[in-house]
Amino acid sequence: MTTASLLDGDALELIAGQAVDRGDPAAGAAEIVAIVDEGRLADPTDSAIALSLAAELLLEADDAAGSLALTERAIAAHRAQGSPPDFALIFRARLMFLLDRPDEAMAELVPLRPLLTEDPDAASAIANALFAGDRGEVAHEWLTEAVAEAQAAVPETEPEDDADQLPTLIFFALLSERHEVRHELGLPHDQLDEMAEALEEAVEDEQRAELEAELSRPVLFFPEAEFDELSRRLPDLARICGPTWDEHRTDLERVLTARAAEGVPVDLRLVHGSAADLAAFVEGRDVADDVIDLYVDELEGRAAGVSWPPARNDACWCGSGAKYKKCCLPRSRD
Incomplete structure (x- = not known):
């Protein structure tokens, strides 16, 4: 093998x-x-x-x-x-509930309850196990107590180290899971539910902003002559971008089509690279996986880029001279 x-x-x-x-x-x-x-x-x-x-x-x-x-x-x-087999044990408890072995399931879960304030993934796993045994009220009780304990451990100032963010992550996870449990149980909103919704909205806004930033980054395009020169001068990078010019422009059309399908209102653009420019950029650098992204960031600061997509009957963005509808547009559908 x-x-x-x-x-x-x-x-x-x-x-x-x-x-x-x-x-x-x-x-x-x-x-x-x-x-x-x-x-x-x-x-x-x-x-x-x-x-x-x-x-x-x-x-x-x-x-x-x-x-x-x-x-x-x-x-x-x-x-x-x-x-530690903790999450496998939680899953085993869930299965025991489903197999009509509730006493064994609870005997499994009770010693694992402290995980609620130790691991941000424990809240969902334990709540799912308890709901499998129709113990939603127990899940609510455990989560409510864990939220109070976790909230007391959240630092008052923004932590500088990733490891110091764990108490905050645990608190957010518990707060969100408790909110879901209360919804399942049909309980009215309380202050913690309002806090959970506000935090979830803030996370969604942050994720939306990150997605918009990622989708709005231009994609790097090498016209045919430049791609041929890139293949000669920097064959490893040409393989990353291609490995052939036809595959290069096909891949870009598909990437841009996928970005458009996200439905996020951003301007989709391409920036033209040159082999000589990229060669100068990578000189003295490690040719790592992110070197293309770094080059695009550098280009973005000094090139306006080309908007995508062109109108169906306009010249294709790839520079072939053919109409878009006859050139790169069909490539996203192959």
Whole structure:
């Protein structure tokens, strides 16, 4: 078996997603288990995560008993590797509720309750487990107490270090999950619900601003002669951009079409690069994956760019001389 044939976490997520999309999560679970059992993981310590992913797929397939068996394997793998099985244990409690074993489920969850104020992902996981056993009121009680504890731990000033942001992240996660639980239970809004909605709105605004900023960044285009020169002078970067000029302009048309489909009102633009200019820009730099983005940022400061898309009957943006509708427009549909 070659290294190239081994699979990482992203590949497993892709397998799981494809299985769900085609309506056969059980087949996806079987495929992931086979990968684990046949030693085809790039990192063997991913076995616990892989088995948990397969267990989630079996639950999606309404096979709670099979999901529990895989979860037991995941817990054993975590312990063998010396990693905490906390979230696998929470998932096991959820399955026990579904399998009509409520006493065992609660005995599993009660010792895990402190996770609510230790890990921002715990709020949703524990609430989902409790709701599986029709214990929404318990979820509300636990979350309300955890919110008060977490709020007291939030620093008064903006933390400078990422690690110092954890108390704030935990508080936000608890506040949001409590809001969702109260909605499920049909409870009226209180002050914490208002705070949760305000924070969620602020996060949405920030995410929208980030998306608009990303979508409004121009894309780098090399006219045909410049692309040929780039292939001669900087073949590695040409491969990133192409690797051929036809593939280069096809890829850009698809990228811009995808950005337009986001429905965000931004001006979509291309900036023209030159091989000589890029060669001068990368001189003395590491040719890393982000060098093209850095070059675009530098170009954006001194080039207005070309608006996209042109009218169907106008000359194509790629400079071929043909009408857009006959040139690059169809490329986004291939």
